[in-house]
């Protein structure tokens with residue numbers, strides 16, 4: 366790992382972004398001298414981070430070849446924790462999940478119980494590759510530099526819990542902690558090759574991750590994009606209590622938990638957001654009406670974000686994203702009504718193509734970026750020593 370950081374990342378980044386490259390390609394793309402490039406390539410080859418692929422140019426009588434990033438030099442473990450369960454994955458160094466597993470557990474059970482289940486899942490996945498980093502996604506605001514959750518509305522017991530330190534006895538690798546919607550925004554932006562993307566996560570709660578001009582927007586306290594707890598534009602005559610304690614939040618109308626509460630009031634029992642989606646599939650009129658209204662509420666909130674950030678795509682993931690057109694038509698209706706034509710002309714509003722893995726992909730990508738950035742990411746052991 367030390368070697369990796371000492372290499373500098375310019376040449377490695379070229380391989381990560383552009384795929385297979387010859388020596389000449391690297392010289393041209395990097396602007397570095399031939400001798401510097403040769404030196405970097407040798408270091409990267411020695412570190413096992415690039416592999417020769419053959420078939421490249423031959424210069425000066427010396428057989429040469431192309432090289433590619435060795436995505437299976439090591440792996441990243443990622444866990445995308447939601448309100449009522451998580452997906453864990455072993456990912457390669459390109460963020461691709463190699464193996465995944467899911468567990469049902471309430472995040473409100475607290476960090477000890479949930480993280481123990483995450484470690485259990487990682488152990489079951491039994492990565493064969495060296496673990497170079499761990500990415501943990503949580504459904505709450507994250508102080509990224511400190512790798513802690515701060516003032517989470519729904520994660521009782523998690524406030525400022527030392528997540529990285531908790532992994533220290535289990536793994537000697539840097540830990541990245543990120544908000545779940547932010548991780549999805551990274552995954553969607555990379556997957557689409559776009560610099561301006563809003564990733565909407567619709568599960569029990571409502572969250573949004575923002576990538577603007579290629580940069581993830583976290584905000585001052587890690588709570589940027591938390592549209593679930595902004596005030597809903599359309600409101601019932603009687604104020605709705607949100608689980609954060611405020612009244613009339615977007616989530617109180619459009620979160621999976623709120624939809625379940627509404628259905629329960631008219632005698633329809635559900636045990637998860639997936640049950641709500643199942644009702645839609647069966648054509649349940651009450652559920653269809655509620656989800657259509659939820660789509661409009663979400664559309665109002667998204668329209669504001671579209672006005673501020675001018676994204677190229679709004680990508681929706683999470684359990685409720687499975688609702689289909691009944692949800693999406695409401696979102697689109699309000700966004701196209703409210704945002705200026707210049708903002709909506711090329712705007713795409715669509716379900717993710719990454720499925721349930723959007724979260725772990727984003728977490729893995731962010732962890733890899735952090736590992737290769739050369740930034741000082743203290744290993745968990747060091748955090749414990751300080752704390």
Ligand SMILES: [Zn+2]
Nearest residue numbers: 594607609614
């Ligand atoms: Zn709220």
